[in-house]
Amino acid sequence: MYSYLVKLIVVLSNLVLVVFSAIWALPPAHAHGIDPRHELAPTRDADGTLRPAPDWSIDLTGYADLQFAWFDFGPNQNRQGGAQKDSRLVFDTTRFVLELEGTLPMGLEFESEIEVEHHGSGASLELEFEEFGEFETEVESGGEVVLEEIYLRKTLGPIGLQVGRFYLGVGLLSEINRPSEYLATIRPESETVVLPAVWHEIGFQADAQLGPVKLTAQIVNGLDSTGFSSQRWVASGHQLRFELVSASDLAFVLRADWEAAEGVKLGVSAYYGNTSRNRPKPDLVLDCDSPDDGEVASCGYVSAAVTLVDFHFQLQLDPLFAQGVVLWGNLGNANAVSERNARLSNNLGVLRSPVAREAFFAWAELGVDLAEWLCLPEGYHLEPYVRFDYYDTMFATSDSTFDNPRFARAVYTAGISWAYGPLVFAKLDISHRDLAAFVDPTPQDETSSELRDETTVRISTGFGF
Helix, strand or coil: CHHHHHHHHHHHHHHHHHHHHHHHHCCCCCHHHCCHHHHHCCEECCCCCEECCCCCEEEEEEEEEEEEEEEEECCCCCCCCCCCEEEEEEEEEEEEEEEEEEEEHHHEEEEEEEEEECCCCEEEEEEEHHHCCEEEEEEEECCEEEEEEEEEEEEECCEEEEEEEEECCCCCCCCCCCHHHCCCCCCCHHHHHHCCCCCEEEEEEEEEEECCEEEEEEEEECCCHHHCECCCECHHHCCCCECCCCCCCEEEEEEEEEEEECCEEEEEEEEEECCHHHCCCCCCECCCCCCCCCCCCCCCECCCCEEEEEEEEEEEECCEEEEEEEEEEEECCHHHHHHHHCCCCHHHCCCCCCCCCEEEEEEEEEEECCCCCCCCCCCEEEEEEEEEEEEEEEEECCCCCCCCHHHEEEEEEEEEEEEECCCEEEEEEEEEEEECCCCCCECCECCHHHCCCEEEEEEEEEEEC
């Protein structure tokens, strides 16, 4: 025992000697005791002036959007004949977004984006097993604060690699989320209903610019099928309710964009991802004769894979501007998802309505910039525009699920937009929504043709920087 103690003392003595020798050999510290490695970060002079560091830069951008709307219908759209006739005004601080991006040493880039919607919020949903596996929600105020992007990126010639939270390459809203990038007062209704609006997830991305073609591949967490419903199909499966994101089921995205000519961009994308293992409880599982109580879902899970395919385009042929998307989606074993969701806890805060096997949407908008014809100063834009949305969240259903015609909707929008570059804008439009659009009444629902149409007038204004 004594010999081991002596050896330990000798080892510790030698270690202390090595540490002091290393410290003695270090160059003198900079003034004020600043470690030399801090020179890699930006510093301030005595007068407060920021002195940028080498290979380091930062840029702050953002935008704001305010909405003023008049509706000729009541808020309850689920009544037998549609929403009641009404006349109501709604004012909304729709969103304020801050984007921080820059460069770091070793050729790294970073970007982060935080969005405050409807004057801010705080909400957290937790699964409390101590309380018999019930869901507990804490709400602080109305609205929402979301960190939509935060990632690191490395560019190697034509190839880019990034990791973090970023927008999914499905549809167009990942590229046109600013009010200056779409014509109407609001984002396309069809895309924001069927899919998560400005869809962002956590994972890995690789992209390559090959001449006029850009290819993108993404691996991210999948959706949570407890949020699927008749009204919004898979959109509410976006995992924002819990503190942690479940990625037991991953999703895969492939996208190709082709710049066919100057101002002409065409593209396609595909998404595939299972959802069963991302549910907060392992409740969508297969039955078997001898399950193992010591293993979660020992007999396996019921597959509930989401498949999406889209075609999108953008045309900038001055003074004309047009863009749009067509998307089809499929949910595997939609019946099993519907049956299990119908028994979910009320505390989960989901709709619990049947989910369709297929969904579909298409939207397109067209504007004409009259600024040059009206001899407006450079930088100003004045664009009359039209937009058409069609979406059906119950495009095709299983035999046991009622195909509710009220979820087949067409929206006709016309308006005018004024802007000074991307800095200041103001828009005015009127939208007419047709429920049970292009659907013939069926014996199951002879009142579908009597669903009341809905009209909305909106004014939006805001700024970008």
